[in-house]
Amino acid sequence: MKSRFRTSHTLTQNVLSDSIYQNESVNNDIVIDLSSDQDTIPYVINKPPALVNDDKVSCYANSVIQSFLCLPEFHASISKKNTALNNILNDILLKKINCTATVRRLVTGPHSDDFAENQQKDAQSFCQALIQKLDVDDFGIFIKATTYELLNCQSCDVYTNGGEQLIYTYFLYFPENCDDVIDFNSMLMLKDSDRLCPNCNNCNLRTRSVVVCIKYLVVCLQRISPQGSKINTKFFNFAPESIHLDNQIFKVRSVIRHHGNTIESGHYTSLVNYDDQWWKCDDNRITRISSFDNTLEDVYLLVLEKC
Structure with missing residues (x-):
């Protein structure tokens, strides 16, 4: 049996490894499978998450993340929550947060663009940097x-x-x-x-x-x-x-x-x-x-x- 709940989360500052969520309110439309006999009731992801672009430059990151979130292997990789990047991506998947600013900061590396800058970037460069950051997990395979x-x-x-x-x-x-x-x-x-x-x-x-x-x-x-x-x-x-x-x-x-x-x-x-x-x-x-x-x-x- 599946029930649909309209939920609202207010997120306060919360440190997950090195990721920090800022105060923001997010409305979610989530389907919960009540027939599961597992201890943790899974969310059924039936459409892409809505991601904000308040800084007017996050669209390149939003589009890449929304594209990858349709892949089940990507779900399995980030659901391990064994890195700060996986934590934030998993929360985006579950529609607990709707901002990719922390992902952009975590994806930035010594050999990639500074995606934390308040500036439009190449989606292909961000896509490649994101895959490389996730390479420690089995999604890279x-x-x-x-x-x-x-x-x-x-x-x-x-x-x-x-x-x-x-x-x-x-x-x-x-x-x-x-x-x-x-x-x-x-x-x-x-x-x-x-x-x-x-x-x-x-x-x-x-x-x-x-x-x-x-x-x-x-x-x-x-x-x-x-x-x-x-x-x-x-x-x-x-x-x-x-x-x-x-x-x-x-x-x-x-x-x-x-x-x-x-x-x-x-x-x-x-x-x-x-x-x-x-x-x-x-x-x-x-x-x-x-x-x-x-x-x-x-x-x-x-x-x-x-x-």
Whole structure:
């Protein structure tokens, strides 16, 4: 039996490891499963959490966290509450708090951006830093991927493989001088290279990065051109339930959209799939939507699940 309760939490200053919650009131709409015979009654998370953007720059962190919270392995990892970061993310999952400022501070490291600054940041950089911080837990097993370079010589028609590399984000690059609407598969084609073929020593080489993952793959559509302008290209022939990539089939679990002229300005939102229902997340405005936009308009990051 399930009962729905309307609850309100007033949070006072409370230290969890090195995370500090500031005074704030949060309204939650929570479903509690009363049929469970476990000592701890679990919360049933049926939609993304609403996250505030009072400082006008938290949208990049909000969209990434809302996207990851639809993954059950992410739930399992943060529910251990064995680190300050896990504690705060678990409270966001349970809708006890609705601010990501402490997450931004905890994710900041010596080799990453200062996400604690009151300044808009790149969602991809925050996404990678967050995964690296969570790497001590088993979530990293599911989100990491391996790439190797595929080389094809147009002169001797020989395919060779380059070295392997462990990655957290797989980058796809738009073709040069592409149209306003293109086939998504063109993002996966071989690109010209100025290197010499290791077999015939001719400069007629094409290359592409090939990816292999365990379950999830974070894909970044590199929308910044070499000239620094944003690429606003849309796609056709994109099937969110059947994405073929290097002999693997994926489906979309969430996407992060960027609205604006540069990645470190403008605004970020996300589209997230919870139990086969799509939701639009615009900070604290959570809206049920009927379908996924196949054109990938303004989409910057995709979280894919291997089928």
